[in-house]
Amino acid sequence: NAGVTQTPKFQVLKTGQSMTLQCAQDMNHEYMSWYRQDPGMGLRLIHYSVGAGITDQGEVPNGYNVSRSTTEDFPLRLLSAAPSQTSVYFCASSKKPSGYGYTFGSGTRLTVV
Amino acid sequence: DAKTTQPTSMDCAEGRAANLPCNHSTISGNEYVYWYRQIHSQGPQYIIHGLKNNETNEMASLIITEDRKSSTLILPHATLRDTAVYYCIVKAPRGAGSYQLTFGKGTKLSVIP
Numbered sequence: 001n002a003g004v005t006q007t008p009k010f011q012v013l014k015t016g017q018s019m020t021l022q023c024a025q026d027m028n029h030e031y032m033s034w035y036r037q038d039p040g041m042g043l044r045l046i047h048y049s050v051g052a053g054i055t056d057q058g059e060v061p062n063g064y065n066v067s068r069s070t071t072e073d074f075p076l077r078l079l080s081a082a083p084s085q086t087s088v089y090f091c092a093s094s095k096k097p098s099g100y101g102y103t104f105g106s107g108t109r110l111t112v113v
Numbered sequence: 114d115a116k117t118t119q120p121t122s123m124d125c126a127e128g129r130a131a132n133l134p135c136n137h138s139t140i141s142g143n144e145y146v147y148w149y150r151q152i153h154s155q156g157p158q159y160i161i162h163g164l165k166n167n168e169t170n171e172m173a174s175l176i177i178t179e180d181r182k183s184s185t186l187i188l189p190h191a192t193l194r195d196t197a198v199y200y201c202i203v204k205a206p207r208g209a210g211s212y213q214l215t216f217g218k219g220t221k222l223s224v225i226p
Contacts, residue, residue: 004156033212042200042216043157050212058213090156098206099147099214104156 002026006091006105013081013112021076021108023091031097032074036060036087037107043090049074050097081112117201122221125195131188133220135201138182143205146177147214148186150197157200157216160186191224198222 007022025032033048045058049068063085065077074093078085091105118136125131137146147162161168161175163184168175174187188195200219205211 031212035214035216040218042218043214044216045213048212056212092156096206097212099145099202099204099211100162101159102149102157102214104158107154107156 004091004093004103004105006089006108008108009106010109011111013078013110015081015083015112017081019078019081021078021089021091021110023074023076023105024072025074025091025093025103026072027093027095027103028071029093029095029103030071031095032068032091032093033058033097034064034066034074034076035090035092036085037090038087046076046089048097078110083112086110086112117203117217119199119201119217119220121218122223124223124225125188125191127193127224127226128190131191131195131222131224133186133188133199133201133222134183135186136183137201137203140181140203141205143208144203145206146175146184147202147204148173148175149200149202149214149216150195151200151219152194152197160199191222193224193226196222196224 004025034046035043037043047066049055089108092102094102148160149157151157163175177184198219
């Protein structure tokens, strides 16, 4: 099925551990982005990419790295997990960053203990 | 991007039309109105967007006032599956800040049997 696939769906990390959240899309979308959603809050942009080899920071980039080596994949790396990074993470893609037609993945629920 | 104001919650009887309002009194001439919804624990889903004309698609209708300071999302025949948080987002398709969807707290719509 066409869409955005995120893995894993759930993850528990210990403080200081590192991990990579995977995001893949099969719609040939140029624009991809990562958001986090904390309880009772809206989604906040972490990093985004307008095409392979091009990434930029969003509203809350600290503690996260991204890379975009292919059009399809946009992994999010947590360098040294902290309890403040406990959140639900959503990956999104679209043809253009204009605002319409974003397709979101089903999310990764991350707990840092 | 213009700030939006939405009611915190609304109820709608199943089968009736759901009318979700959004105020965006400081909207600029090049900013569009986008609507997304988030069903519990899932990623947000794009619904519809518009600039100044009324828009309709298979999911909903969007009515934008002539002065563009407010809009209404209409779900013509609400079902239980429409229970979700609905986000009204105003942003320009290009330029500074165009790479981010700013999600507020949205309106929690509960469709009642």
